[in-house]
Amino acid sequence: MVGLGVVLDFIGCKSQNESKNKTQNESKMEIIKENFGTTAEGVTVDLYTLMNNNGMIAKITNYGGIVTSLLVPDKNGNIDDVTLGFDNLQAYLDGHPYFGCIVGRYGNRIAKGKFELDGVEYKLATNNDENHLHGGEIGFDKKIWDAEPVENEKGVGLKLHYVSEDMEEGYPGNLDVTVTYMLTDENELKINYEAAINKPCPVNLTWHGYFNLTGGKENILNHEMEINADKYVVVDETLIPTGELRDLIGSEMDFTSPKTIGSRFDKVPGGYDHTYIINKSSSEIDLVARVYEPTSGRVMEVYSTEPSVQFYTGNFLDGSLTGKNEIVYKKQSGFCLETQHFPDSPNQPGFPSTILKPGEKYSQTTIYKFSTK
Ligand code: BGC
Numbered sequence: 001m002v003g004l005g006v007v008l009d010f011i012g013c014k015s016q017n018e019s020k021n022k023t024q025n026e027s028k029m030e031i032i033k034e035n036f037g038t039t040a041e042g043v044t045v046d047l048y049t050l051m052n053n054n055g056m057i058a059k060i061t062n063y064g065g066i067v068t069s070l071l072v073p074d075k076n077g078n079i080d081d082v083t084l085g086f087d088n089l090q091a092y093l094d095g096h097p098y099f100g101c102i103v104g105r106y107g108n109r110i111a112k113g114k115f116e117l118d119g120v121e122y123k124l125a126t127n128n129d130e131n132h133l134h135g136g137e138i139g140f141d142k143k144i145w146d147a148e149p150v151e152n153e154k155g156v157g158l159k160l161h162y163v164s165e166d167m168e169e170g171y172p173g174n175l176d177v178t179v180t181y182m183l184t185d186e187n188e189l190k191i192n193y194e195a196a197i198n199k200p201c202p203v204n205l206t207w208h209g210y211f212n213l214t215g216g217k218e219n220i221l222n223h224e225m226e227i228n229a230d231k232y233v234v235v236d237e238t239l240i241p242t243g244e245l246r247d248l249i250g251s252e253m254d255f256t257s258p259k260t261i262g263s264r265f266d267k268v269p270g271g272y273d274h275t276y277i278i279n280k281s282s283s284e285i286d287l288v289a290r291v292y293e294p295t296s297g298r299v300m301e302v303y304s305t306e307p308s309v310q311f312y313t314g315n316f317l318d319g320s321l322t323g324k325n326e327i328v329y330k331k332q333s334g335f336c337l338e339t340q341h342f343p344d345s346p347n348q349p350g351f352p353s354t355i356l357k358p359g360e361k362y363s364q365t366t367i368y369k370f371s372t373k
Helices: 004-016 089-093 261-267
Strands: 018-021 030-038 044-051 057-061 067-073 079-081 114-117 120-123 146-152 155-164 175-184 188-197 224-227 229-235 241-247 273-278 286-293 298-304 308-312 335-340 362-372
Touching: 030 089, 030 146, 030 155, 044 146, 044 155, 044 175, 057 175, 067 362, 146 175, 155 188, 224 308, 229 308, 286 308, 286 335, 298 335
Parallel strands: none
Antiparallel strands: 018 030, 030 044, 044 057, 057 067, 067 079, 114 120, 146 155, 155 175, 175 188, 188 362, 224 286, 229 241, 229 273, 273 308, 286 298, 298 362, 308 335
């Protein structure tokens, strides 16, 4: 737990750093930039600390656009870090299962690392057994993004920019991507994605935060989950869609009313790692999920413009990584709610298209909003 003293110290630190703050009207909102380390290639990486007027803090590095920490009050005002990750760059460079990063060009799997577009077959890395996962060997999660602190009347943020060149990781076209994280006084982490391209290409961007609303004191199985979805995408044993979109009402997949994540875990071999299709008919922003953790009283609501969400219960965490606060990450230490399009859409004619064409604008907004009850 981070106490108020640490937060005050942290405010006191701002003059020693390159910082941008909004002290007018006694606002505590601010952005602090500090060095986060250097890559093996000698590139310096920064860590930006954003703070809102309620003491909520988001730490974001321009390496992979990773949110390294999210410090959120509980029902008694105690602040804990509710996201998995590390406090140093080297741990991220050493390898990790996409903790807190931006994923692209294509979040989730593409079968056998292949797709055909306008009569041309494109080959991608098969970095997840026989399939392609999360953009390939060096996806957006491992890129150094240009970063610019931003602020508006609602909050403080970080605007990240990256240009992925034609055929990077096998994908066609120069893709110009901007991802803006905003931390608002409504205790929201708001993520806005925009992209444009000069050749058609599948684009499916997402953010891969792992949450534990106890702050890592317990695993996630007692979190109460609600997902606004009546259907999910059926997958084969390699987690590639069969094409079937199945009703889930009444099954162990059903979170249309709140259920603890662990309540039917014995019926879900390996744990949840499924794409839920959000009950919505337009690309307007809508409720995706609501999560409540009873001991802390923390509530997290997720809203998105995206048609689906990957609900993943950290099934592949195996105790080999130790994160912030010396917490060992084991199975079900964290869960993800990754808003996105359906997996393998480039090979599934029946799924909503993910092809971004020249002249079109890719845009996505997802909000993770915190409160207590
Ligand atoms: C996938 C999991 C994968 C995890 C970490 C999730 O988005 O659905 O299958 O293990 O990412 O790579």
